Amino acid sequence: MPDIHPAAGDTEVAGRVRDLVERGGWTQRRFAEEIALEETKLSKALGGRRRFAATELVAIADRTGVTVNWLLHGRDDARGRTAVPGGAAVTESGDRTSRGALARGRILDAAWELIADRGYHQVRTADVAHAAGTSPAAIHYHFPTRSQLLDEALRHNVKLAFDRQVAGLGEIDDPHERLLLLIDLQLPVGLVLHREWSIWIQVWAESAIDPGRRGLYWDSYDRWFRSVLMTLQDGADAGVFVAGRAEVLAHQLTALIDGLGIQVMAGTPGTGPDDMRELLHDFIDRAVLARPHGAGAEDDPSGTEHG
Template sequence: MDSVDATRQRVREVLAGYPGSQRAFAGEIGLDPTKLSKSLTGTRRFLAAELTRIAEVGNVTVNWLINGSDEADTVSAVPRRTALPPVPPADSGRYRQILEAAWRLIAERGYHAVRVADVADVCGTSAATIHYYFPGRDDLLTEALRYSVKHAFDRQVAELHSIEDVHQRLLRLVELQLPTAGALRLEWSIWLQVWNESALRPELRVLHSDSYTRWQDTIARTIAEGQRQGVFTDTDPEELTVELAALIDGLGIQVLTGRPGRTIERMRRSLHAFVEREIVRG
């Protein structure tokens, strides 16, 4: 069985464990039912965004869907266990609904402006139900960060695993960090708030460090692979990783906070220039 067939089989396993119909599953992952059927029978391949959503709905990782294991060595560093969401309860649909709602509200309004009652209103449930899954409001922020880490990991594995050219893979990895409208901008908002809270609350720093380490490890392993292939310079991968990550962070914050003249396109140009000047050989 080749990797595409194996992925298709694992999607079938996720579907078998889904409480609703195949049509309902297609609707939840945002895929036309006919396209889902074609993907399951092999006449169509799942797209990266579809695998990411399947992993989300099925409470699995894209790494498992593609490589058969959450811990498989792949193009993106595997998050530390502490940086991943806990195993959801048996009624995972409600848990995921609450977490998604809290994640979006915190990203859009700010952590300190979101009340448990706000999350309950969005989910059409009671504050007591929210407290059942997340005892305190701080737990919502903690799990929102873990949710973002899993999202980033899933997206990177789905997008990067088929890119053999390591130079192009690094550029695609950079692209996946731009705070473009939609999920990426919301993830950036979560990170900005976690940075702020971690500076004020030492108890968050271990989770923050474990989460951020995964991102830097992904850059470092990509650069190291390019060096082994003779595509990238021999500069210490750790040094290049620190510089590139710092540049992404600084530019992203300027874009997100609306500094005049700081646009997505300008951020992209600056990052590409750094990669070509400092990382690519010759």
């Protein structure tokens, strides 16, 4: 993932990160360890002598509880190249520096990992308490019902994807390149993305039998759909993608991503992230990209020869 060029300026971004470090009571060394960054690189970035990479901003946002959008622009809802969460999918904003926020964050992180790895119905409150290093009473205080843990796990998914996309897509002007990266950022590659996909699949299954969960699911999925739609519409406006079909193509492309992702996660023989990427690129080449000017007769969908 490339370094990003924040619209708010490197100085402002560094200042916001410095403020988070100070309010959290971290030393630079400890904070660097928390986000898996060399201390010298963190020091240079905080001093404005180097730019935070996209992956570093995502790690900072995840550890502190803020969004990458806030780090870059000072606002969670700043408009960019990816859709902002709305409705029930909106997560609580703010850093995790207070005692209560830190405890809640640890519980949510533990629950998200356990649900993703073991399955929602196999995770007990006691398991979450043990993993978070707290008591079952503390779990019930922050999350009165076990069902709320799954809801918050889904909201956490939305935040992770939102942060990743804001950090990675911000400076990519070419809509085709941006669409390909948007897909790459959602492929089930690596532990975090596998866990995200696991949570999504479980929420799909629960929503199929529990109408009460569908509102949150719809709002969460809507953010992803709007992000794809925005990219397709930008490409159509620029003449890179076919015109007048952005919404239809967004439905087709997101459905294809869902289906292929489920096959990869299920370990279907002959499937994998690379195969998924190849099939998605093939769909984009055939259905999304505008036909080049001067295409030959063999490329004319009407089959009419021009003499």
